Every structure is written in C-alpha cells, then in structure tokens.
Amino acid sequence: MSTRQFGERVQRNEDDRLIRGQGRFVDDIPLEGALHGAFVRSPHPHARIVSIDTSAAAAYPGVHKVYTHEDLGPLDVLMPLLIPHPCITHGRTQYPLAHGEVFYGGQAVAFVVADDRYTAEDAAALVDVRYEPLPVEIDIERATEGGAPLVHSDVPNNVAAQFVQRSGDAEAAFAKADHITSIRVQVDRSTAAPMECLATAARWDEVSGELTVWAATQTPIGLRGALSSLFELDENYVRVIAPDVGGGFGPKILFPYSNEIMVPLAARELHRPVKWIEDRGENFVNMSQERTQIHYIDLAATSDGRVIGLRDRFIHDTGAFIPYGIAVAQVASTSIASSYRIPNIEVEFSCVYTPTVPVTPYRGCGRPHANFAIERAMDQLAQELGIDRFEIRRRNFIPPEEFPYAREGLIFADGLPVKMDSGEYDRCLTALEEALDVPAFRAEQEAARAQGRILGLGMAFYVEGTGLGPYEGGQVRVHPITGKIFVNTGLTTQGQGHKTTWAQIVADQMGVDSSEVIVVEGDTGVFDWGCATFASRSAVVAGNAIHKTAIKARQMVLQVAANMLEAGPDDLDLADGRVFVRGSGDRGATLAEVATMSNPLRYAFNKAAASATQFAAAASSDGPPLPDGKRPGIEAQEYFSPPHATWAYGAHGAIIEIDPVTCNIDVRKYICVHDCGKMINPLIIEGQVAGGVAQGFGGAFYEHLDYGTDGVLKNASFMEFLMPYATEVPDMTIIHQETPSPINPLGVKGIGEAGTIPVPSTIASAVDDALASMGAPPVRSVPLSPAAIFAAMQASTVPA
C-alpha cells in the first residue's frame, strides 16, 4: 500500500539534479552561434542625455549591432504599468532604452550585441554618451516638499500615488482613547540578490516563425503576453520558458525588463540566437529593489492596553518608476493592524519617486515594513502602559471564534476585502513564550549584567495574507506507454520545491510514490493558463488546482478500470501504481494499462496497445470507440480561484547578546513558531522559513543599499553590500502549528515569505530589551548595525 504523502517530510525530487550541478539555468541553454549582449547604463542618477555616439563601438571588431532608442522602431514605447490603480495619478514607466533622459543610475541607455560578452563589454565602454546631470533629492520626505528637485518634471512633489483606506471610525476612537502612542519608524532600501541574476536568451526560428525566449522569470505566461503584444505576434508563436531559476524573491515577477525586449529584438534582426546574462554589478543597479518606507503610526488605547484605533501615514519609495503599481504599499497598508482586533483604522500612503532603481515587490512585499511599524508601536505602548510585551498582544488578538474576521473597508492587493480566515494566535504566542523560557532568561540576564554582559530578549508577531488569486490551473496526465504521471502548471519554481509538493498532492490521489510523479512548470509551450509565482500563493492556488485535477484524474482511472475489471468504481482502489479490486488480491491493472485502454487505438505499436485497438475484444461496444462527451486518455485539467487571501501567521523570538566592544549582535537563540495551515511537506516548509529568516536577518542587521545624497549607489558589490553568510545567520528552532484554512480544499496557507516578515521587529525588540536598563532610546529604523547600536548606547540616559 502506498502511504499518504501529504504532510510527510518527503525528500525533494529536485535536489539530486541541482546538487550534482545538473541544473539547467538560462546561461546553460546551449544555443549554437549565439551572440551576447551588454548594456550601456547610466552612471548618473538623473541627467539629460545630450548625445550618444555609437560609431566607435559599432566599428569595434566582433560587434554586430549597437542599439539606442532610435533603433527600436515600434518598440520605442513606454513599458506597461502592470497593475493599474485609480489612485496612481502620475504613473510613469520607462522606455526599453533611455529616451533623452535617465532617471536612475543603472538605467539602460544602449545595448551592444557582439560575438561574445567580452567583446560586448569592450564595445559598451566605447559608446560615448554625453550627459547633463540634473539635481537629485534622495530623501523621500524632503522629496515631497515644494522646491525639491523633481524626478519627472511633470510630477509635482514627486508623488506618483496617494491612497487612504478606512475601516471603522479612527477619529472617534482617538477622541475617546485613554492613551495614545505615536512613533516614527523607517525601513531602508535593500535588494533581493538572488543567486542567479536576471538572464534572457532568445531564438527566432526562421522556418516556423516562432520566437522562443528563455528567461530567469517568475512569470513566463506574463512575459509571453507582453512579448506577443510588443512584437505583435500571435501567442502561439511566442514560447517563454523559465528553466531552472536560481532564486527570485520577487524582482523576477516584474516584466518586461529592457533585456526581455532587447534580446528577442536582436535575435530577430541579426538572425542569430542572442543571450544576455546579467552580472552581479549590473544586478545591483538594474534589477528592481524594495523596502524604503517611513511610517508615522499612532495607536489609540484604553488604559488596560486594548488598542481601539490605529492611524498610520506612510511614505513609500517607489524608485524612479512605478511599473508594478502600488502593490507594495497596498500590502503594507492592509497588513498594518496585523493580528490585532483594532476595529478602527485609518491608513494613508504616498508613493514617491526617487532617482533610484525602480521598486517592486521583494519577499515580504510591504509586510516587513508594516510589521516593523505595528510591532514597534505595540512594544512602545506596552512600555508606556507598564504591560508585558506578550500580555499586551494577548489582550488585542483576534480570538479564534471571531474568524472569519473582516476589516470592512480595507481592500487587499488582490482587489478583494481583507478577510482573515482562521487563526489561533494565543496558542502560537504561548508556544513562543514557553520555548523562550522567559523567567529563566530574566535570571540569566540579571546575572550577566553583573558581569558587564548585555543580553536581551525580543519577540514579534506577524500575519501574512497569502494565496492571492486570480487563479491557477493544473493538468495531470498518465502517460499511456510508461504509466508515468505528469503534472503541469503555469507557475515557475525558483527553489520552492514544487516538483516535490505537487508530486505529493498527486501521488496521494493516484496511488504512486511522489518520486514517480513528474512535474513540469515554467514553459508556456506546456501549460499556458495561469499567473505567476509570487505572494506565497503557489501552494494555496496552484496546490489546490492540482489537488482538484488529481481527484478528477483519479475518477477517470476508476471509470476506465471499472470497465476493464468489470467491477464498480467504488470497489476499486489505487496503490503502488496499480488499480485493483479491493480485497481481490490479483484482479487489477497498471496505470499504464488503464491509460492505454482509455485511448481507443488503431495501431498496435506495442504489446499493451494491442489490447486497446478498435479491433480488440475489450473495445467492442455498440457506439463509437470514443463515446460522445468522453475524451481519450487519462488527462484532467482543473482550476482553483480563491475567494480571497488566506492569512498565515506566527511569532518569532530571539535571545541576543551584544558585545560591548564591537557592538555586534550574537543571536543565542532564535525561535519561529508559525502556522501555515495544513502542511504539505514540513521539510520544505522549514527550508522556506529558514531561508526567510536568513533574508529577514539580512534586513534587520546587514543588508542596506547605500545611496549617497548624490543619488549614487555606493555599495554595488558583495564586498560592500553585506549579505549575511551562513556563519552570520542564527541557528533557529522552528515550531509548527496547524490551523487549517477553511477557504480551500487542502486547508493550506502560504509560507514563502513568512520567515522574512517579523525578523527586523524581533531583533529590534531584543536590542531594546538588552539596552533598556541603560535607558537607551528604542530602535526606530532597520537595518541596524554595530555603529547604530553603539550610537544607542551612547545616547543612554543611565551611565554604563
């Protein structure tokens, strides 16, 4: 008997290949005779282009073509604003190649295509671009003040969008509050830094007229739509493949990047395949970034710490353009009340242009920012009211019996109302409190203080609206010759383990081992209905679509087998790759046999096929070989569209020690309690959480894009942009809790971003606790650094 695989710690199907170096990333796609591209990028954060002279570059041996915007013909158009919203009053997007003006350092100005990348880079250095630099303002608050230099001369105060949302009556709540807590917090600019940077390769087939694009993207279907539109091609003639993709974390959801237009264009015009592989230096100034927000958050509370009102006004840095709309800000604004009941909310944001790399979602997408704002404010409120940090949260949690809990008036990033589906927040927080052993820690902290050592305990709670629509689909098919099961979706995977989790879901229905299920994704030539991998949505949306599909495929198997075995479908079972009559011992058939029999054949090309031809005895019936309304083969396709987001949550806690000399943080204990509903594979979930914590820890203490006041990015390399190594990421304990989601058949919630969200809040809370006895000011911005901690110690009111 096959055992149930949903919920098991199944080893990942993808690892064998990837660990052996057999992965196939865009750069590994063999394209004979491929040319290579390199971009000329703006060194200025903002400048008018006076002239571009490509003659020397074009004459350089080995160069095939040098493109500027003048060479783009009908493609010299503004790129799409992918997610429009009525509040975007001044939406601006860029041209594939700069058109008279550059708006950020790194913007593509020209594209050189040459025999190899070396030559392309040599020639790119010969493109002579004259710039007239323009003034810049990098501070997002000053940027909105009158008189500040404008990124786009026709966008007053640099404001792209402004939006207010209200739930309940915040004004009334503040009027009757016993206590009001107000703080300002800031989260700074970072980059996702996937191991594989952006990459595009393209080939036009001169015979079929088909364009094939290999892209390190999170959305082949989206990119195909854009390319079909831009190049005016029928979708049938455009195939986009995301082969193995080395990490995405959000920025690869944006499309089309300049390269995704220039590479196919060059391939068409030069009649040769073309490749462009972004290098790390470019990645720092080309791939979209995220994070800077400044929040002014006020909480209105009763004297016993119940928050009755929340007001948040925040400024969101959208970079030089707003191609992905207000997604990041909207998610932040609708996540701001977190796990707390807070019935009265008013949240307002402005999206502000700065002369920097455009901002689009990066793992967490506004949630780490919102979490930092609300959790810092809750800690502050607790402190002001003299209530324990755990206790104040308990007093405000939405209790289990109040779900579904709607925040009337707040619209989430899927365009649907915020409605939280299920949760047992108190149980989760209690698990954290116990794992941290708070009383024991307090004793240790006291003893350590006597020796001049500085310990602190921090905690934070988070929620995450996951599994956004609109929909995803699945296809399950049993191969008639080998009996193998193929699963397809329109998604992509960049390390999330879809080849394993989809296989587990299907294996349970089809009675096989999950290692025998073959998952193919990320290829519009295979399956082209769906959206993309983002927003912790794959397991929820595609997972349920595949589950529905697998049930349908199972029914098809049972139907066909019932005929073959002359038994009722209800008497049959599937296990070990066979369907059999329950309790009969031998009476059964393999999936291959069933699949073959389900497909009326004319030709007996193999032994099994002989039994499925029109002339075989088993096929004899009165009607046509394929009865009306039936389809050949075991192949099912289904879709799932969630009614709204499903809300995962969790609590993180840390015990840290601060070295008084280096002011460095040593995380001695890190606990993550999380609840993502029913778990498909705890092993993969732990990987997602751990990776998320690593990235969150980067955002808390290491990773910071250092744009100078002159707008120039000063640390565009891994030497100076400090991504934590494995040696810096804390060891962590992950505690699972499972509260099923009632709004999808599998009961699952997303987990992809969860780990990242509360880490800055947790570390800040721990630093506050560590320095509290010195009277240091609380942490109000991340990422922290030893210098920032030292500054806090210096500002202490109690002498050390």
Add this chain to the structure above:
Amino acid sequence: MKPSAFRYVVPADLQSAVHARAANYDSAVLSGGQSLIPTMNFRLSHPDVVIDLRLLDELDYVRTDPSYVRVGAMTRQRTLEFDDSAYRANPLIRQTLQNVAHPVIRNRGTVGGSLAHADPAAELPCLITTLRGELVAHGLDGPRKIPAADFFQFIFTTALEPDELLVEAAFPVLDPGEGWAFCEFARRHGDFALSAVACTVKIGPGGAIQRARLGACGIASTPVVLAECEALLVGNKPSEELFAEVARQAVSSIEATDEPEAQRRYRRHLLDGLVRRALEQAIQRTGARV
C-alpha cells in the same frame, strides 16, 4: 564583469618571471588571483600582460630559522596556517591567518599576494608590520630586503619597483614565554577587518612588561605600528588602568576620513576595545595576571 583582453605569460622560473616583469611595463603579477581577478573583472585594472607565477615552486616554502619564519611568496595562506614549525616559532601567524577570508580563499590566496596587494585592512600586512618583519623583493639586479615599515606606503601601494617581484616574507619568531594575540572585528566572518589589532608582550623578571609590539589595520592607509602605545607599556606592570591608557592612545592614531561622525565615533570605541582585549589575551598567554 569580464576582463578586457590581456596577454598571458607563465614563466617557468624566477629568472624568467623577473625578465617578463622587466620587459612588460603594464603587467600584473598573478599569484592566487583572489584580489587581482576581481579587480580585472570589475575592469578596475586592465593590464596588457598577466604574469602567472603558478609554476614557481621555488617560491613555495616555509622555513623556520632561529630568528625568522621565512615564507616564499607563492606559499598558499592555508599552507602557512597549517605549518607546525611556523606555529611553534610564532603562533600568532596561525591566529592571524584564521582571520583572513574564508578557508576556500586561503586555499588559493598566497602570502605574497596578500602582502603585495597591500590592502590597508588586511591582516598579514598588519602582522608583519607589527612584528617588524622584512620582505624580500627580486628584480633584475637580484634580491633586495625591505623592512615592513618601509614596504607599505599607501592604499594598495608598496615599495616594490614596477620590475620587481615579491619573493619572500620573513616573520620574526617569538621569544619563549612571550604572549600574543590578534583581535579583529569584521561585520561578517572572513571579511576584511573593520579594525584589527596584533600584539605581543614579554614580561620581564620583575613582572613589568619588557617588550611590547602593538599594531593595527583598518585605521589608516597602511598598517600602523602603535609605537606610543608600546612605549607606554614597556617598563610597567600590566593593569587594567594601563591598558585603558594605551587604548586611549591607540585611538589617536586613527587617520581622519570623510565617514559620518557616528561611524567615526564607533571606530574609536571599537579600536579602544580591541586594544584592551588584545593586551588582556596576550598577557594571559604569558602566564602573568592583570
């Protein structure tokens, strides 16, 4: 991030290497490649000729004599780190190397490469400067000894002539009973030091410090000998107060930069603490007490 075109020369012995160097004005010497290759890939340097020293086994040695641990320029950092005779003669060498990059980089990075590269935050230049070691250059006229104090001139700049190679680094051995310490802080394991302090102390018969060597990196455009600090230490008995005074003195050696005030203050605090820590550890290793 691809280098511009260059010619590639692989001399078979030192003499040919020296000739190749003399014959090519715009050449770069390639030893472990851990610093040179990234600078070429970033196109921060565009040498016409790259002279690869990988065949020069004659520069791959660790020889310990009564005065020096002599290390050939092509000795991999990892080889020196694991060399037991060097460890017995001067355990500070191993401790210092453990702060240089990551093991995989030390596997390829050479002792000569690190010294010739002269990064002001690098550990080996700090060590050899603090110890008053000596470097051996080799040009058409043969070998030339250069005291470490004269070797490091500025950021990425040494006393090597354009036609010279670095062939040997000589690290003085420690006296029996001499205490030692290397204390560093880098944001991440294996990064270049934000600041680091190298130190040796020898206690005299009366319990006072007889000899002290103290140096730092990451605080100026070259590694720095903290001579005033050494003078404060010698003749005094180790004490917390003494170390605090020495640390205050050390902080005044930090070269002014244009970094923000908060960062500057932090650097002073950090160096102060590292100096005290290094002294405490070194004294502990002498067997004396503070």
